[in-house]
Amino acid sequence: MVSDEPGSQRAQLRERIAADRERTRARIAALARERDDIIAAARDANTDDEHDPEGATIAFERAQVTELLRSARAHLEELDVAAARLDAGTASACERCQRPIPHERLLARPTARRCVACASTTDRR
Numbered sequence: 215m216v217s218d219e220p221g222s223q224r225a226q227l228r229e230r231i232a233a234d235r236e237r238t239r240a241r242i243a244a245l246a247r248e249r250d251d252i253i254a255a256a257r258d259a260n261t262d263d264e265h266d267p268e269g270a271t272i273a274f275e276r277a278q279v280t281e282l283l284r285s286a287r288a289h290l291e292e293l294d295v296a297a298a299r300l301d302a303g304t305a306s307a308c309e310r311c312q313r314p315i316p317h318e319r320l321l322a323r324p325t326a327r328r329c330v331a332c333a334s335t336t337d338r339r
Contacts, residue, residue: 223317227305231297231324238290245283252276292325299327308332 256272299305306315308329315329326333 224300224305227300227317227320227324228297230321231293231300234324235290235293235297238286238293242283242286242290245279245286249276249279249283252279289325295327296324 252272252275256276296305305320306317307313308315309327310332311329313329313331315326319326319330
């Protein structure tokens, strides 16, 4: 296991995670409102969703927003894991090979759990 980052790098990473969490929470709230609006519009409308000349169906829009919402919630969970790894002092250690994950990689992608070498040869986590 690699020791924890120096204080300033750790603070930078903590700020990055907090900012990303805030943006993700706002995105979740906006997507939830959008999904609720789509559901309400479908309930109140008397349209032929299958043959709408305007393009995408209400069902498609609802499915698309639902998937974006699921993805945003999963990202928030990954950010929670990243914060826990930072608290535990393991954020800079690759979970596969235990080599250091460069600070720049963590700033660019705070949810990274693997070094570049391991990430490029295995599934993209």
